[in-house]
Amino acid sequence: MKFASYFSSVFSILEEIIHVLLPVRCANCGREISYALKQWLCYECISSLPATDFHLVPLNPVFQLFMHHPEVKFATACYFFHHDGILQRIIHQIKYQHHQQLARSMGRLMAQMLKPGLASIDYIIPVPLHPRKERQRGYNQAAILAYGLADDLQKPVIHHLLRRKKFTESQTRKGRQARQQNVQHAFQLAAHANVLTGKHLLLIDDVVTTGATLNACIDTLIQLPGVQISIATLAIAES
Template sequence: MYLHPILEGLEHCFSLFYPNLCLVCESKKPTRGEIICFSCQHKLPKTDFHLDPENALIERFWGRLPLHAATSLFYFIKGGRAQQLIHQLKYNHKPAVGMRFGQTYGSILKDSPLFQSVDCIIPVPLHPRKQHQRGYNQSETFARGLSMSMGKPHYPHALERLTFTQTQTRKNRIERMNNVMEAFRLRSGKALEGKHVLLVDDVVTTGATLEACGMQLLSVENLTLSLATIGFASG
């Protein structure tokens, strides 16, 4: 079919946000305005952690970070649907995944007693060089979606990442831990005094990155800290 170049450009823009095929199964068509198909939407493994104040995510931070609340949208299982979704977000240039799921989850969290008092949202930052390579910060896209539906500001530059870590395979666990603890710096602490901050990331595994960012934030006077991630890798 012939399309005028302008229309072709519009079609291209539209398909960046609303793909022709579901971003999870890559076979069925999503309904207009969605990025995944109806069937995948229902099969994504939701945690419902926001309904449980003592869930497996908050337990992971016991003795490490004093948290008000913590939640993840999906269980992240190797080879599963949530992994496919996060792969699209991180490696396949699909920032719309973070935005869309941020918006959806934010509309749930804003009515949840555990998250109602959140004042602002801060994403785990990427090193500027990494962000330049990827074109965006995947955690920031999630933060932005949450911010839109929760009606709270998000501050993508509140934390900064100081080290550019390509690969850490040669370091042992303790060295890696020390590395990550020193990797972040808080830029604007004063404005966060007395606030309830929701720190967000794409996936939580060991929790070392969120712990390092959380420690920086908790250096601010009277700051209350909560966490939200898209994926939760258990075990």
């Protein structure tokens, strides 16, 4: 264990040196940026992100996907996902090109936007991947976003109490009803999940479309008495 922690601190020092010597490039436009900023987008690309501002509108279109659950207090998606747009390029790198630092910095941007409305949350819970999918990818992109939010919100991330038990096919090409059936009963609570009883939970995912996956998570979490749920996704895509 001691050797492992020594090894990881040597690795992070090496990583710092590499980034001082080699320029970091904006994940969207490729322009050189300063590593010291710990952002992976340049200032111009951050300014051009298509913000929804849904967090300023209580009955926004994302909240409406979940408002049939009285436990849901707040829901938003931070940016619009357009075909061939900046969010599509960012999410592609986060999901398929192992750009975990980009995911974490996007989580920090989400926190900056949403922080004033999230003072009452107790825990941050990323939508889980099936363990087989997580092994294939090497990480859960929603969990990395959640850790980015936690950097700023200073709330704990809990990612072992809500589990995905059903291996589902990709939702991308499915309609609203097929998506619901695909994820129905896909999640379960771990045996010691009762520590979440009565808590305000912030559910995090990368993209919301019909809300089927998040609704399946909510159905599972509200088995715990007294939970309140808020939801934030990086982006909203049209179904």
